Structures are given as C-alpha cells and as structure tokens.
Amino acid sequence: MKENKLNFLFMIFAMVVQSIFLNTACLNNYNFTFAFGLSEIHFENPSLCINILCIVLPQIFILLFYSGKTYDIIHGYGKMLVIRSYSKKSIILNQFLKTVGALFFITIIQFVVSWIIQKKPVESTDYLDIIKCTVLYLAGMIFIVQVEQLLEFWFEHNISCLITILYLYVSYVIVCIVKVGFLKYMLPSVLVFGVNNGSIKDDNSYIYSLVMLIFVNIMILLVKIFKMKKSDIF
Numbered sequence: 001m002k003e004n005k006l007n008f009l010f011m012i013f014a015m016v017v018q019s020i021f022l023n024t025a026c027l028n029n030y031n032f033t034f035a036f037g038l039s040e041i042h043f044e045n046p047s048l049c050i051n052i053l054c055i056v057l058p059q060i061f062i063l064l065f066y067s068g069k070t071y072d073i074i075h076g077y078g079k080m081l082v083i084r085s086y087s088k089k090s091i092i093l094n095q096f097l098k099t100v101g102a103l104f105f106i107t108i109i110q111f112v113v114s115w116i117i118q119k120k121p122v123e124s125t126d127y128l129d130i131i132k133c134t135v136l137y138l139a140g141m142i143f144i145v146q147v148e149q150l151l152e153f154w155f156e157h158n159i160s161c162l163i164t165i166l167y168l169y170v171s172y173v174i175v176c177i178v179k180v181g182f183l184k185y186m187l188p189s190v191l192v193f194g195v196n197n198g199s200i201k202d203d204n205s206y207i208y209s210l211v212m213l214i215f216v217n218i219m220i221l222l223v224k225i226f227k228m229k230k231s232d233i234f
Contacts, residue, residue, distance in 0.1 A: 007061065007064055007065040008065060010061050010064070011058065011061040011062055011064075011065055011106070012109065012113070013061075014057045014058045014060070014061040015034070015058045015109065015110050015113045015114075016113060016117065017054075017057065018034060018054055018055070018057050018058055019033075019034070019113055019114050019116075019117035019118050020117060021054045022054070022118060033055075033114065033118065034055075034058060034110050034114050034137075035107075035110070035111075035133045035134055035136075035137035035192075035193065036133055036193060037055055037172075037192075037193025052169065052172050052173055052176065053169065055172070055193070056168055056169055056172060058110060059141065059144060059168060059192075060165050060168075062103075062106060062141065062144075062145065063144065063145065063148055063161050063164055063165055063168075064161060066099070066145050066148060066149070067148065067157045067158065067160070067161040068152070068157035069095065069149065069152075069157075070095070070149040070150075070152040070153065070157075070224075071152040071156065071157040071160070072157075073091060073095065073228075074152070074153065074228075074231055088225075088228040088229050088231070089225050089228070089229065091228065092221070092224050092225045092228050093221075093225070095149070096146075096221055096224075099142065099145055099146070099149075100142060103138060103141050103142055103145065104138060106141075107134065107137060107138050107141070111134065132206055135210070136191060136192065136206070136209055136210060136213065137192055137193070139191075139192075139210065139213040139214065139217065140188070140189065140191050140192025140193075140213055141192060142213075142217055143188055143189065143191075143192075143213055143216055143217050143220070144164065144168060144189055144192065146217060146220040146221065146224070147164050147167065147189075147220065148160050148161055148164040149224065150220055150223060150224055150227070151163055151164065153224070153227045153228075153231065167189060168189050171187040171189045171190050172189070172190050172193075174187065175187060175190045188212055188213060188216050191209045191212060191213055
C-alpha cells in the first residue's frame, strides 16, 4: 500500500515536470500537450529523443504504478479469490474495469495539471479536438497498461514493465523519424497522442485510430482471460 502511494506521488510529480518542461522548451504547441503529443514542427529537432522522453514521462510512471498487479494475482492473492468462488474470468474482468476507472481518474488529473501549469498554446485547438484527443488518450493508455499486464503472464513484473516502457518510447521515436502513415497502426501505442491519431486533423484517421484501439484492447483482454484460465495458480 505504501509503495502504491509513493508511485502515485511520483506519477503526479512526473506530470508537473512534464508541463514545466514543455513550457520551458516551448514545446506546448497545443492545449493539453500531454495528450496531443509533439507537433510535427519539432520532429527535426536534434533534441527529439529527449523531447519524446518528456512526452512519455508520465506514462512511464503510470506503468510503474501498475507494475506487478497481474503478477500478484497469478502468484499471490489470486488463489484466495478462486477459493472464494471467484471465477478466473471474473478476476480479469474486474481488474480490467478497475484499470479503466483508475486511468480515467489519472487522465483527469493530467488534464488539470496541464491546464494549471501550461501557458497559452501557440496553436489554437477547439473543444471538440480536446474531447476527441482525450478519449483516444484514455483508450491508448488502457492499451499500454494492458500490454504490461499481459506480459506479466510470461515475465516478472519488473521485466514486463521495462519491455513496455521500451516499446512505448521506441515506437514513438520510430514514427517520428520514419514518418510513414500506416506505421502508426502497426505500433498502436503511438495512437495515444493526438498528432498521430487524427484528433487534430478532422479526418477519418481519428475513426480508424479509435476502432484500432478498441479492437486491440478487446483482443488483449480476451488473451488475458484465456491465459488466466490456463494458468495453474495453485
């Protein structure tokens, strides 16, 4: 419990650091840059890798916050839940619903922190863009956390967390450098940001991104349920 509180405080600290850095480095080209991501005008910046690290910094601490949750179910208190007549399927579904609810709350916190700290943006964004971007940001974060939870069926939680962080960071670097449109659909983690998912372009790519994230989230949830049913937790 104490470790969870500490990770939560570090997560809030990372959100504050991100917003301050975006102001200082003049990278806040959009309202709520945490969800919109870097503007394409910054892709040629020699400090691109550092800027991307700042953009994904809160996500890293969110993954640390969730690290070990599935691993503890498989190797820990999951046994007691099954003994108490909980089905393995219901355990995973319950975990998923709690994850969605918690990430919704975390997204609101990021929204408030960004609103308080970030200066007036260079490029205006309307309320519809902000809503679309926030919805996809939440769906993208659910995907990223689910990837970490799924990996914990095969690896220890520290390794699973590290793999997921590297996947998130490297995917964004690749998409920024290569600039191939369809590549972002092969690396769904980058769809968490508005500059990649179509939220600020008002085109069909927003719908494609939303459908893609819903699809991969459902697929990962089904795989988690399957793996849980096959796992011998006793």
